[in-house]
Amino acid sequence: MTLEVNPSDELSRDPRAARRAANALKTDLRDLRVQLAMLNHRVGAQAELRDIDLDCLDLVSQHEPVGASALAKLAGLHPATLTGVIDRLERGGWIVRERDENDRRAVVLRTQPERNRDIYQLYSGMNGLIDEICADYTPEQLELIAGFLRRTTVAGVHATARLEEEGA
């Protein structure tokens, strides 16, 4: 006589279903990445910023106050390239350079909150659509999804660092 199990449990433990689901998810994640890159490209065009500038602006937002060296390392850019990026971002009023008090060689970068609301405005269409999507999930489900996103971001940090040291 066979052991009967709950069908839902059965599905949950089928390793083939798990692998299929994981692979499908990786494909979906890749598609999302490309689409978000395209969206960012359009946002950047409206704001007269190159793709890399917008990425750096996001990085400054995340890590401010941040030094130029640290940002170059985060972004994987040559220091001289970053000087150009910072020049453009500062000229456009998106960030400001400040001298580091403790190390007068270094510069510290900060975002200009008012100016960055202009960027937020450009994302408002996307943000509204995401809100509509979120409305179809419970807070618990949203937290499940958000947790996955955060863990994937951490994985990205590690995978990026790994590639960096291999490339060096």
Place this chain on the structure above:
Amino acid sequence: MTLEVNPSDELSRDPRAARRAANALKTDLRDLRVQLAMLNHRVGAQAELRDIDLDCLDLVSQHEPVGASALAKLAGLHPATLTGVIDRLERGGWIVRERDENDRRAVVLRTQPERNRDIYQLYSGMNGLIDEICADYTPEQLELIAGFLRRTTVAGVHATARLEEEGA
């Protein structure tokens, strides 16, 4: 007398909790986007491809066989810029140009499957880490997450198109 509800239900229907969860999720999504862009930048560096080239390669993979015009529109690039992108991708052996039989002005782009395994290899670290993350979820949960990712991708397509027509 107040109407008593199931606490879990209560949480699920609290609009403030829902908004908080949605906002947190948007932040997490933005962080993930930046990190995936950084990862891609490193992958591109290893493959001697610019960021935009890698994006176009992804788009070709998604839509092949695809014409140059269609790709330019998808990527939001000037036709002349795309010629340069295609030149580099073809020189590197990532894609091939073919003449369209029905319209001999047009070119059709296809990926080179063998060559693209080299890219897959560069992503293997990240893919392995994602597999580990996925192992902590049931197939049902993974499907919930994947569905969210797909819906968000569609939202991205719409938001991108909206920005495009505004910019024109």
Place this chain on the structure above:
DNA sequence: CCATATAATACGGAAACCATATCATATGAC
């Protein structure tokens, strides 16, 4: 057959990228 439209590419000037050199400042040895 001709006019016009469309797909892709060639051309050229402007801009960006980045290896290297440079300048200012910091740190450690003595």
Place this chain on the structure above:
DNA sequence: GTCATATGATATGGTTTCCGTATTATATGG
């Protein structure tokens, strides 16, 4: 302290990319 060396950011210049325009080849409609 003084000097040698290291480090942070930027200037310089050659190479590459970007993109507006012109060009070539093909399609389509009259």
